[in-house]
């Protein structure tokens with residue numbers, strides 16, 4: 001099969017190669033998926049680049065050399081291991097694991113769910129890391145309740161476009177922070193209010209929020225907390241990643257702060273599980289979660305797609321169409 005293979009850490013255009021490799025064989029609890037589409041999130045860019053450098057030993061356990069990157073896919077089940085009970089060949093699925101930028105991928109059964117009937121494979125491939133992060137952040141970290149005021153920064157990005165929609169389904173009054181060119185899009189996916197960060201600094205305004213989901217990290221925690229109500233909660237989910245430690249200092253500061261400051265959430269890493277994948281499917285089928293698609297690239301152009309996402313100006317989700325006939 002054709003797959004994108006990473007040769008070492010570095011720029012996607014230097015270290016990713018479209019290569020012919022063996023199709024994986026499903027283990028007992030695995031599902032072999034014929035991938036029709038895969039989507040990219042900013043974490044794919046960081047792990048390919050090996051940023052921050054201090055994390056490389058951890059990324060190396062994912063084998064930088066000869067690793068097939070890619071976590072989020074949608075496709076059709078080709079074969080199943082003997083212990084798999086929920087899927088059979090022919091089922092249309094989506095999910096989040098690893099080795100996704102390829103014509104076939106082996107995913108553990110627990111990391112997959114049935115594809116929403118009303119979504120294309122390209123759309124369904126986006127319901128992985130970004131949507132899970134938005135769901136778990138708002139529901140579990142923010143404990144968002146109907147009527148609460150929620151502010152989401154990076155509202156135009158991969159996580160933010162899902163977060164705006166999910167916050168609405170939780171009954172919140174949603175404010176999205178984005179650039180001028182994205183204001184209409186953020187409004188169109190359900191934001192009640194939109195703040196153009198090039199015109200207004202939300203930390204200096206009069207409005208106060210019950211939950212701030214910060215996907216950018218352009219302000220210090222104490223600056224951002226100024227915009228909270230007295231009982232409000234702040235989840236810092238964005239960081240300026242780069243160099244040796246960039247991207248780690250913010251979560252460490254949030255962790256320390258969470259021990260002393262009420263309302264400061266601990267940093268969290270989203271996890272894939274069947275229940276939350278099923279929740280995303282339900283929301284999509286109810287028309288409450290519509291993926292916003294940015295650019296689409298063929299599998300062979302994965303290095304360009306990763307470079308695009310790495311530039312940090314995503315408008316929703318960037319997709320790889322692996323099998324153009326079905327995506």
Ligand SMILES: NC(=O)c1ccc[n+]([C@@H]2O[C@H](COP(=O)([O-])OP(=O)(O)OC[C@H]3O[C@@H](n4cnc5c(N)ncnc54)[C@H](OP(=O)(O)O)[C@@H]3O)[C@@H](O)[C@H]2O)c1
Nearest residue numbers: 133154156157158159177179215238239268269270313314
């Ligand atoms: N906790 C977890 O498990 C988890 C999982 C996934 C992602 N994350 C983190 O979540 C963050 C967001 O990820 P993502 O995938 O959504 O990133 P993304 O797709 O690259 O989106 C970032 C968005 O932020 C916008 N932006 C840039 N500067 C801004 C500012 N000052 N104010 C408001 N918006 C701004 C960008 O558009 P413009 O430049 O055009 O404004 C872009 O649309 C990242 O730091 C990522 O590492 C955490």
